[in-house]
Amino acid sequence: MIDVIIIGGGPAGSVMGCYLSKAGIKNVLIESAIHPRAHVGESMVTSSTRVYEEIGFLPTMEREGFVHKHGASWHDMNGKEAAIWFNEFPQEGINQPYTYHVDRSRLDLLLLKHAQSLGTEVIQGVTTQQVLFDERGYANGVRIKVAGEEVDLHSKMVVDASGRNTLLGRQLGIKKKDPIFNQYAVHAWFENVARGNPDTEEFIHIYFLPVERGWVWQIPINDRITSIGVVAEKEVFMQYHGDAAGYFNHYAQTNPALAAALANATRVNDFKTEGDYSYSMEKFVGNGYMLIGDAARFVDPIFSSGVSIALYSAKYGSQYIQKALESGDYSEELLKPYETKLRSGVSVWYEFIRLYYKLLPLFTHFIQSKKYRIEVLRLLQGEVYDRKEVAVLKAMREYIETVEKTENHIFRSRLTSIPIDDLPDFSEETIAKLE
Amino acid sequence: MSTQDLLGKYILDELAKGRKSKISPQDDLLSEGIIDSLGILQLVSYIEEEFSLAIPDEDVVIENFQSLDALSSYVDAHKD
Numbered sequence: 001m002i003d004v005i006i007i008g009g010g011p012a013g014s015v016m017g018c019y020l021s022k023a024g025i026k027n028v029l030i031e032s033a034i035h036p037r038a039h040v041g042e043s044m045v046t047s048s049t050r051v052y053e054e055i056g057f058l059p060t061m062e063r064e065g066f067v068h069k070h071g072a073s074w075h076d077m078n079g080k081e082a083a084i085w086f087n088e089f090p091q092e093g094i095n096q097p098y099t100y101h102v103d104r105s106r107l108d109l110l111l112l113k114h115a116q117s118l119g120t121e122v123i124q125g126v127t128t129q130q131v132l133f134d135e136r137g138y139a140n141g142v143r144i145k146v147a148g149e150e151v152d153l154h155s156k157m158v159v160d161a162s163g164r165n166t167l168l169g170r171q172l173g174i175k176k177k178d179p180i181f182n183q184y185a186v187h188a189w190f191e192n193v194a195r196g197n198p199d200t201e202e203f204i205h206i207y208f209l210p211v212e213r214g215w216v217w218q219i220p221i222n223d224r225i226t227s228i229g230v231v232a233e234k235e236v237f238m239q240y241h242g243d244a245a246g247y248f249n250h251y252a253q254t255n256p257a258l259a260a261a262l263a264n265a266t267r268v269n270d271f272k273t274e275g276d277y278s279y280s281m282e283k284f285v286g287n288g289y290m291l292i293g294d295a296a297r298f299v300d301p302i303f304s305s306g307v308s309i310a311l312y313s314a315k316y317g318s319q320y321i322q323k324a325l326e327s328g329d330y331s332e333e334l335l336k337p338y339e340t341k342l343r344s345g346v347s348v349w350y351e352f353i354r355l356y357y358k359l360l361p362l363f364t365h366f367i368q369s370k371k372y373r374i375e376v377l378r379l380l381q382g383e384v385y386d387r388k389e390v391a392v393l394k395a396m397r398e399y400i401e402t403v404e405k406t407e408n409h410i411f412r413s414r415l416t417s418i419p420i421d422d423l424p425d426f427s428e429e430t431i432a433k434l435e
Numbered sequence: 436m437s438t439q440d441l442l443g444k445y446i447l448d449e450l451a452k453g454r455k456s457k458i459s460p461q462d463d464l465l466s467e468g469i470i471d472s473l474g475i476l477q478l479v480s481y482i483e484e485e486f487s488l489a490i491p492d493e494d495v496v497i498e499n500f501q502s503l504d505a506l507s508s509y510v511d512a513h514k515d
Binding site: 076080362405408409411414 | 471477480492493496497500
């Protein structure tokens with residue numbers, strides 16, 4: 001009997017496979033595509049390193065020559081640049097002051113192979129149609145389609161790592177759209193991008209755009225290729241009636257530093273679009289099942305948090321799966337602490353993202369202030385789990401509240417419409433449970 | 436140097452960056468774009484350090500930052 005079926009072979013699913021295999025748990029991973037396949041999400045935060053190290057994958061990252069990401073840089077509309085270096089604050093359990101930019105088709109293939117080498121049975125090119133439940137309402141397998149035939153596979157537990165496809169979330173009707181963020185991204189790879197000063201050319205560069213919640217990423221994929229993506233609210237994109245190139249080219253010209261970076265650039269692949277940006281499932285666990293990575297929750301990628309969330313959800317999730325298998329209790333109740341833990345971490349990201357968009361000049365100020373720089377850096381490194389208090393978020397919130405209250409405050413006109421009250425995920429309740 | 440001279444020099448050297456060669460006491464620093472939003476927070480940090488005073492967030496208002504005159508009166512009124 002299979003212990004665990006994992007749906008999806010992106011970073012979340014493969015890393016789940018790694019942890020389970022290392023724990024001697026028999027697991028089968030079913031991936032609908034055949035790797036390598038393209039995927040968005042090409043930059044990471046340094047906390048990812050801890051997981052790569054634990055699963056023995058760090059030597060592969062180095063051997064494969066992925067671009068080292070030593071920091072991040074922001075460019076405002078007036079040509080001002082503000083940068084942070086990860087090495088300014090050492091992270092416990094991490095011995096390198098950088099993370100990586102990746103070609104996801106390669107990273108995801110390598111992670112899948114790594115899971116396989118540790119014992120995960122990998123099936124590629126097979127679509128999972130649905131998760132099966134027994135008469136007590138416990139997930140007990142999946143229905144797959146092989147060569148036109150429907151086949152049922154049974155297991156003790158099911159992990160949904162289907163990514164933005166959110167297979168189980170849709171099947172159970174528990175997927176909720178984010179009430180605030182509904183952005184749209186248009187992205188492609190380019191050659192001959194002027195990446196900036198030699199000391200920061202391998203950073204991620206973020207360019208502000210003159211529309212609310214609008215920004216552009218510049219991510220070096222290798223010596224030659226740079227990924228560029230334009231993100232804005234969906235309504236802004238809709239004004240272009242599906243003309244992705246027109247939209248991209250217009251906004252690429254609106255930030256002078258970005259226009260300069262792209263002056264001699266040539267596009268080397270087709271524009272791709274990503275919609276339906278942010279969402280969350282009502283719950284991340286149920287009887288016999290667990291949701292990890294993008295299958296559970298997706299937040300705006302401005303801080304490169306996606307892969308890190310995928311990896312940590314697999315790490316923490318695997319611990320509770322192990323507990324469940326040892327005790328024979330696969331109930332929602334037993335798995336719930338995983339959800340609480342993941343939510344608390346993702347909520348820190350989400351709160352950070354909201355305050356960031358609420359008043360852009362404040363973020364640039366905080367990363368330049370002596371008092372808050374290191375604290376902001378810790379968030380940008382991805383240290384969001386097991387934190388009882390995040391002082392810098394409190395300080396950002398207080399500053400914003402002052403601006404809202406003060407009639408003639410210089411930043412009054414810079415406040416955006418993002419609501420910062422009524423935190424749906426960051427409620428007192430969630431925090432209290434964690435403690 | 437007087438408060439106003441110090442402030443004027445800092446704004447010209449660090450914030451205006453070539454956008455302006457001279458600032459008069461009544462020039463509108465905000466609407467003329469001599470200092471932008473990031474510049475204001477830089478200026479706040481500079482004043483706090485140079486004049487050893489803490490500017491409360493609610494004092495970062497147009498009246499106090501509109502011109503060199505306004506700014507230096509504010510600083511003179513609040514420093515020790």
